[in-house]
Amino acid sequence: MANSKHGVGGLTYDTSKRHWPNEANVFIALIILILIFESLGLLTQGQSFLFDSKDRFDSIFNEQRLKIIILQVSIIGIIAIGVTQVIISGGIDLSSGSIVGATAMIAMSFAQVAEVNGRPNPKAIFLEQGWVDLPIIIPILVGLCCGIVAGGINGLLIAYTRIPPFIATLGMMVSARGIAKWWSKGRPISFPTDDFEMIGNGFGGWMPVVIFISLAILFYLILKYTVYGKHTYAIGSNEDAARMSGIDVRRHKVLVYAIAGMLAALAALVVSSKNLTAQSGMGVMYELDAIAMTVIGGISLAGGRGSIVGTVIGALIFGVIISGFTFLRLDAYYQEMVKGIIIVGAVVLDQWRQRSAATRA
Amino acid sequence: MKNVLTLMKKTSAAFGLVAILATPVSAETVGVSMAAFDDNFLTVLRNGMVKMADSMSGVDMQVEDAQNDVAKQLDQINNFIASGVDAIIVNPVDTSATQAMTNAAKNAGVPLVYVNREPINVNSLPDGQAFVASNEIESGTLEAFEVCKMLRAQGKAGGAKAYIIMGELSNQAAVQRTKDVEDVVGMDMCNFIKIIDKQTSNWSREQAQNLMTNWLSSGESFDAVIANNDESAIGAIQAMKAAGLDMKEIIVGGVDATQDALAAMQAGDLDVTVFQDAAGQGAGALTTALKLAKGEKVDKKVYIPFKLVTPANISEYLKKN
Numbered sequence: 159m160a161n162s163k164h165g166v167g168g169l170t171y172d173t174s175k176r177h178w179p180n181e182a183n184v185f186i187a188l189i190i191l192i193l194i195f196e197s198l199g200l201l202t203q204g205q206s207f208l209f210d211s212k213d214r215f216d217s218i219f220n221e222q223r224l225k226i227i228i229l230q231v232s233i234i235g236i237i238a239i240g241v242t243q244v245i246i247s248g249g250i251d252l253s254s255g256s257i258v259g260a261t262a263m264i265a266m267s268f269a270q271v272a273e274v275n276g277r278p279n280p281k282a283i284f285l286e287q288g289w290v291d292l293p294i295i296i297p298i299l300v301g302l303c304c305g306i307v308a309g310g311i312n313g314l315l316i317a318y319t320r321i322p323p324f325i326a327t328l329g330m331m332v333s334a335r336g337i338a339k340w341w342s343k344g345r346p347i348s349f350p351t352d353d354f355e356m357i358g359n360g361f362g363g364w365m366p367v368v369i370f371i372s373l374a375i376l377f378y379l380i381l382k383y384t385v386y387g388k389h390t391y392a393i394g395s396n397e398d399a400a401r402m403s404g405i406d407v408r409r410h411k412v413l414v415y416a417i418a419g420m421l422a423a424l425a426a427l428v429v430s431s432k433n434l435t436a437q438s439g440m441g442v443m444y445e446l447d448a449i450a451m452t453v454i455g456g457i458s459l460a461g462g463r464g465s466i467v468g469t470v471i472g473a474l475i476f477g478v479i480i481s482g483f484t485f486l487r488l489d490a491y492y493q494e495m496v497k498g499i500i501i502v503g504a505v506v507l508d509q510w511r512q513r514s515a516a517t518r519a
Numbered sequence: 520m521k522n523v524l525t526l527m528k529k530t531s532a533a534f535g536l537v538a539i540l541a542t543p544v545s546a547e548t549v550g551v552s553m554a555a556f557d558d559n560f561l562t563v564l565r566n567g568m569v570k571m572a573d574s575m576s577g578v579d580m581q582v583e584d585a586q587n588d589v590a591k592q593l594d595q596i597n598n599f600i601a602s603g604v605d606a607i608i609v610n611p612v613d614t615s616a617t618q619a620m621t622n623a624a625k626n627a628g629v630p631l632v633y634v635n636r637e638p639i640n641v642n643s644l645p646d647g648q649a650f651v652a653s654n655e656i657e658s659g660t661l662e663a664f665e666v667c668k669m670l671r672a673q674g675k676a677g678g679a680k681a682y683i684i685m686g687e688l689s690n691q692a693a694v695q696r697t698k699d700v701e702d703v704v705g706m707d708m709c710n711f712i713k714i715i716d717k718q719t720s721n722w723s724r725e726q727a728q729n730l731m732t733n734w735l736s737s738g739e740s741f742d743a744v745i746a747n748n749d750e751s752a753i754g755a756i757q758a759m760k761a762a763g764l765d766m767k768e769i770i771v772g773g774v775d776a777t778q779d780a781l782a783a784m785q786a787g788d789l790d791v792t793v794f795q796d797a798a799g800q801g802a803g804a805l806t807t808a809l810k811l812a813k814g815e816k817v818d819k820k821v822y823i824p825f826k827l828v829t830p831a832n833i834s835e836y837l838k839k840n
Binding site for chain 1: 556557558559561562563565566584685688716717718719723724725728729730732733734735736737738754757761762777778779782785786837
């Protein structure tokens with residue numbers, strides 16, 4: 159039965175019409191971007207972008223730059239994993255950035271040290287209550303619960319009131335930011351315990367990357383091989399069909415959004431730990447960066463299509479752009495303009511590719 | 520019919536009584552519109568204002584959050600005017616959009632005080648309006664000049680290299696501070712400093728960390744980092760420490776003298792910061808607004824001075840901001 163043209167249920171398909179996986183295109187875009195920065199770097203800076211041109215490292219690569227490329231997108235990448243499964247289910251989540259802000263503030267208040275340089279911690283919220291120097295598990299649990307509750311509310315609103323995800327999560331975006339500001343009346347909360355610092359700085363600073371990549375692998379497997387994943391794709395492809403095939407669409411949506419909220423909360427723990435501070439303005443625009451990474455990674459906003467691999471490559475494209483701009487010493491004023499063009503350009507290319515694939519088939 | 524009339528008389532009398540009870544004769548009401556509630560510095564400023572109002576009897580203050588929205592801020596001012604406040608304090612969202620606010624307050628005859636951010640029409644403010652802030656040109660100059668002196672003290676007067684981390688590019692203070700730093704570096708005494716690159720961190724610690732790590736990855740050696748604010752300076756410090764650099768060798772400067780920055784200075788990481796008296800600006804704005812409400816004359820520009828903070832005098836600032 160090798161080279162059989164017979165698919166499931168006796169349907170035939172033509173092997174010549176099969177195209178590459180979506181992720182391959184995104185990966186090629188990543189390589190092209192790197193080549194552009196590499197050649198512009200040699201032309202304008204006389205330096206290599208990714209390779210060690212000053213003999214500073216043991217390997218042939220500029221290890222420091224490789225690290226920052228992935229490190230600087232890991233935190234938003236964690237959010238993007240949650241957003242990916244939301245988008246695959248046919249929804250959208252605008253609230254993740256605000257959930258980061260609110261969670262960072264609340265969780266950080268339970269991670270404070272009692273004394274800074276021999277003085278009582280000036281930023282401790284619960285100093286009077288004596289809730290300082292708490293074990294690390296408390297801020298982590300408090301933080302994750304915040305995210306699950308916020309995401310769960312999103313999911314309940316969408317599943318049971320039938321309001322569009324855009325509106326439900328927009329509401330959460332505004333309210334959660336309000337909570338972030340109200341929690342300490344706008345004041346930043348700094349000086350966490352040494353244990354808490356590890357969440358963002360452990361493994362010699364690689365911890366955010368470790369968390370991001372582990373979660374990416376975990377969710378790749380979940381989406382591909384579990385019932386949860388198959389239901390997510392089914393609902394995103396055709397919600398009515400999914401319902402009629404017996405999937406509990408409502409319950410599943412609550413789960414999808416709660417998980418997205420939890421991942422945003424995890425990102426909040428990492429970012430506040432990495433920076434040793436929580437501020438009510440933290441995470442502003444993170445939701446849009448996360449959505450942009452996802453869309454660049456080939457996940458269709460219409461739902462039902464894409465994978466975590468695409469999101470990871472989308473995140474790397476973001477990282478390459480940020481590092482590439484600084485490497486080329488591009489004037490700060492131009493950076494945002496060019497970044498916007500690249501985001502839109504990536505999606506336009508993807509649309510063309512899809513249309514040509516559709517006409518071919 | 521008669522019943523209805525008496526009922527109306529009774530209710531209107533009741534309303535009148537309520538109105539009299541609600542507004543004690545001597546109370547001054549002040550409406551405040553802040554650009555944002557989630558900005559650390561503006562929060563200290565706002566708290567300074569609120570604390571002062573609370574400590575005074577007969578001052579009733581209402582504070583609104585304009586959420587960085589120019590249109591919302593103008594609406595808030597018009598609402599204050601409509602509710603008959605005695606004075607308005609505005610921390611402008613957009614310093615180039617203040618003319619409309621000035622006009623609205625002037626036409627209604629309500630005194631108006633701008634605080635912290637310099638309105639574009641500062642030189643043409645009508646009577647009954649004033650601007651309270653620190654003179655922005657001082658902060659970047661104080662910072663850069665101190666960095667320059669410290670580099671000289673390290674014996675680097677023969678040549679030194681520095682990075683500049685800028686705040687949000689749309690913000691007047693970021694533009695001004697960057698320009699001041701460049702002006703200082705252009706002076707004879709400090710022109711041994713070469714600026715390698717300047718980039719924005721949008722005031723954010725996280726972005727400054729990433730920016731610094733990106734700079735470090737180019738392998739270029741440098742002697743100083745001059746940041747537009749403390750958060751960015753701290754982000755840069757965290758990145759440099761993660762890369763194993765000796766913070767004694769590198770001079771790092773910031774602006775704001777936040778608690779976090781002072782802790783970093785005590786730890787020996789941050790070398791220079793500039794104290795902008797946020798609470799003092801808030802209190803100064805309220806004082807000026809109350810004076811205007813009473814019809815007293817005030818200066819059009821009231822400046823609260825910046826102060827340089829270094830390890831030598833840090834103890835004076837540990838309890839402030």
